[in-house]
Amino acid sequence: MDIAKQLSHIPLFQGLEPQYLETLARIAVKKFFKRGETVFAEGDPGIGFHIITSGRIKVYKTSPDGKEQILHIMSQGEPFGEVPVFTGQRFPAYAEAIADTNTLFMPRDDFMNLIRTEPSVALSMLSVLSMRLKRFTSLIEDLSLREVPGRLAAYLLYLSERDQGTDDINLEISKTQLASILGTIPETLSRILARMTREAIIESDDKRHVRICDRTAIEELAAGERRLA
Amino acid sequence: MDIAKQLSHIPLFQGLEPQYLETLARIAVKKFFKRGETVFAEGDPGIGFHIITSGRIKVYKTSPDGKEQILHIMSQGEPFGEVPVFTGQRFPAYAEAIADTNTLFMPRDDFMNLIRTEPSVALSMLSVLSMRLKRFTSLIEDLSLREVPGRLAAYLLYLSERDQGTDDINLEISKTQLASILGTIPETLSRILARMTREAIIESDDKRHVRICDRTAIEELAAGERRLA
DNA sequence: ACTTTCCGTTGACCTACGTCAAGGTTTCTC
DNA sequence: GAGAAACCTTGACGTAGGTCAACGGAAAGT
Structure with missing residues (x-):
């Protein structure tokens, strides 16, 4: 599979110059997760983030007595697990594949370097995180007021x-x-x-x-x- | 007051070259909000964001019957209202001064230009948004599981x-x-x-x-x- | 200083929703 | 394709926490 071609269809990288797509393609690592497999656990250190190329991932929290709150269900083209990349801290939630899933894994350091040379990627990522904040706002509203x-x-x-x-x-x-x-x-x-x-x-x-x-x-x-x- | 000096103390702009601070200082607009005054309402278009120089702001949602859920209480040095800057959409929540408050208002377009030339600002902003996502994650956990x-x-x-x-x-x-x-x-x-x-x-x-x-x-x-x- | 509004507390009451249990059905797995 | 596991539904029941009401005290505006 041509990774650069896959990347060119990801919204996060829309409009990125081909040369940078090539760079990213060299950086990215293909990963596969079987249905039911944990991608990361709350508290794990985050050395990079994933972009889904096929399948489906749930990101969720759990209570001591086993109740579960899903934060997101991510599918094709969506990035997840970016928070620790930018905070330098650990994952605040769990992620598990709810279908067989292929991802491209972007290691933190390489991605940070790309951002430093290519601001449009930063703007895309800012947009992604802002959209997510908006959705969380609406989830909080739901839980508290509805x-x-x-x-x-x-x-x-x-x-x-x-x-x-x-x-x-x-x-x-x-x-x-x-x-x-x-x-x-x-x-x-x-x-x-x-x-x-x-x-x-x-x-x-x-x-x-x-x-x-x-x-x-x-x-x-x-x-x-x-x-x- | 020297705006550039104020800006140099804002965590978001730590380590920024003096020349960019000067640029920002020319961009920034001082604003004042009296206690109880609304800074923006849900659904307003966002043409820029604020940084608090003194006072305190609450960001919140309300239900039809008047119950209120506070999302954040922001104080000195913290930026707020950035989400619509990067999504291009409207404010997802209300903001109101809960004490007399001074802010620096950063217009959207000028700030976007700064980001394009100075990636370290983008990285700082990514970090701010990621921290906020983490706090929202924990608020959602609270509301749903505790x-x-x-x-x-x-x-x-x-x-x-x-x-x-x-x-x-x-x-x-x-x-x-x-x-x-x-x-x-x-x-x-x-x-x-x-x-x-x-x-x-x-x-x-x-x-x-x-x-x-x-x-x-x-x-x-x-x-x-x-x-x- | 006076009054009006907001804040905090407590009591009596109610209800949305979680828990526990049990049944039938669909869907993995080997 | 048989067994196991997960899913969906319904009933009986319990309770955390919201609603309504009332009152004393603090604070803010005139």
Whole structure:
């Protein structure tokens, strides 16, 4: 596989001069993680970060009694594990492959050198981190200010928008994982999906699929203007 | 006042060549916000960011029914409002002065130009954003995986460490605001402080002061290994 | 100094959501 | 393709923490 060609499709490196892509290609190390394999653990030192070329990764925290909060699910083209690269500290969370995953690993020192000579990479990375801060802000808002039905509604709208506003939403993950993204547990999510189905707001027969039947109701739930019976 | 001199004390610009400091000084605009004044609102377009030279700012989200979640309290030397500078989108949260505050405002375009010529500023900014992501990660963990006593304990330890491990902690903010940082409400916080006092873990007679009496108990609470009676 | 507003505390009450348990079903694994 | 493991759902139950209300004290604006 031509690594430089793969890199040229990564948003982070859009518009980068070919010569730098070549440099990066020499730096990057291909890695593979089997489904279920840990990529890094909280507290590990970070000597570089990954870019996903195929597969899917979850980044998450756990509580002592085993509850899990997913921070991100990353897929093709997305970088992850950059925080320790720039703080010089350790990973603040866990990362695990939830499908067989290929990544390109960028060692810290080489990447820092590239940034020093090529500011557009720095600007791209600043943009990536800023987007992530924005998403975290919205996750914090969810956890602190919204109830679970509102979070679910907002998440469904988010998925719907991402797929050009379709009403047929492919979750792409298990409902257990969806619960963990929403900051709740499978039992609670299951009950809420059942209630929303009963009120004809959604249909959720299949396992990884939800169909929006009453978009207005979903929007009102997400805005906190409506409650389930 | 010599703006360049002020800028030289900002961590973000540590080690920057004097010539660039001069450039920045010409770019920067002094601003003043009275206590209670809004610096920006969620949804405002961001044409630049601020650096605090004196005072204190809270960055927060609100729910439709008025509950507030504080994301950060920023003070001297800290930058805030950078996210829209790099995403090109709007502010994801509110910012309000909680004391009379002076800032230096850095317009977006000029700052971007500086980054393009001076990569060390980009690296500093990457570090600032990464630190912030780390703190958000820990706030998300708190909200999702810990109960309020555990969050409070962790916050007290954080303040204690920041002041060289002292047992006499100066909160510097009202307890209402502390509640809003911890993702709860004043009533609940008040009850928990009372319980911790009853168990001789802390003393909290004065308004903005807490004294740690049993540090081990606090550490156990923060780790989730202990519960209040 | 006076008044109005904000802050902190406590009590009685309620509810969203987590826990525990048990069932059926789908999906890995060997 | 058989067994094991993980997933999904529903019921009964418990509780952390939010809501509403009331009151004393501090602080801020006039």
